[in-house]
Amino acid sequence: MTAPVDILVQRLDPDLPLPSYAHPGDAGADLVTAVDAELGPGERVVLPTGVAIALPDGYAAFVHPRSGLAARCGVSLVNTPGTIDAGYRGEIKVIVVNHDLRTSVSFRRGDRIAQLVVQRVERASFHEVGVLPGSDRAEGGFGSTGGHAAVVADMGSGTDTVKNSASDREGI
Numbered sequence: 415m416t417a418p419v420d421i422l423v424q425r426l427d428p429d430l431p432l433p434s435y436a437h438p439g440d441a442g443a444d445l446v447t448a449v450d451a452e453l454g455p456g457e458r459v460v461l462p463t464g465v466a467i468a469l470p471d472g473y474a475a476f477v478h479p480r481s482g483l484a485a486r487c488g489v490s491l492v493n494t495p496g497t498i499d500a501g502y503r504g505e506i507k508v509i510v511v512n513h514d515l516r517t518s519v520s521f522r523r524g525d526r527i528a529q530l531v532v533q534r535v536e537r538a539s540f541h542e543v544g545v546l547p548g549s550d551r552a553e554g555g556f557g558s559t560g561g562h563a564a565v566v567a568d569m570g571s572g573t574d575t576v577k578n579s580a581s582d583r584e585g586i
């Protein structure tokens with residue numbers, strides 16, 4: 415295993431843990447909520463985590479959802495992944511959303527709500543040109559290669575459910 419990157423952490427709430435990996439080899443270090451919260455269907459909230467960090471230059475950290483919360487409760491992050499810049503010294507906050515249409519979800523202080531993935535990032539310098547070099551993909555995008563899911567539109571009572579035909583699904 416490669417040597418870990420040292421990251422300075424300020425504990426803004428002395429009773430809450432530092433970000434921590436559940437297992438060796440995990441990519442994400444879990445973050446906890448510093449406050450209780452209850453989210454109704456479709457609601458969102460910004461939750462404090464009780465920690466601030468100083469990333470080394472050339473790194474960023476990304477706040478990712480936890481798949482267990484997503485699968486069990488429909489909970490994700492509005493801005494997934496949230497970006498923590500190397501120069502940011504404020505408290506890491508997590509913008510949680512309850513995507514479930516029927517069920518509320520509650521969090522208790524100390525619950526693990528998200529995970530922080532630390533990565534090296536490149537800085538780019540942007541050079542304006544009149545014409546870009548050609549490529550095989552060219553301007554194709556947004557499903558241009560096909561193979562995506564069918565759209566099923568419910569047209570309301572008294573009408574049949576309308577499914578897009580395969581030819582409709584070859585891109586937009």
Ligand SMILES: O=c1ccn([C@H]2C[C@H](O)[C@@H](COP(=O)(O)OP(=O)(O)OP(=O)(O)O)O2)c(=O)[nH]1
Binds near residue numbers: 477497499502
């Ligand atoms: O989920 C997140 C996303 C961002 N941040 C903090 C760290 C980040 O460095 C800063 C700014 O984030 P971002 O650049 O995504 O937001 P912005 O809306 O562009 O704000 P700004 O104008 O401050 O850059 O907010 C969080 O604590 N949690």
Ligand SMILES: [Mg+2]
């Ligand atoms: Mg920004």
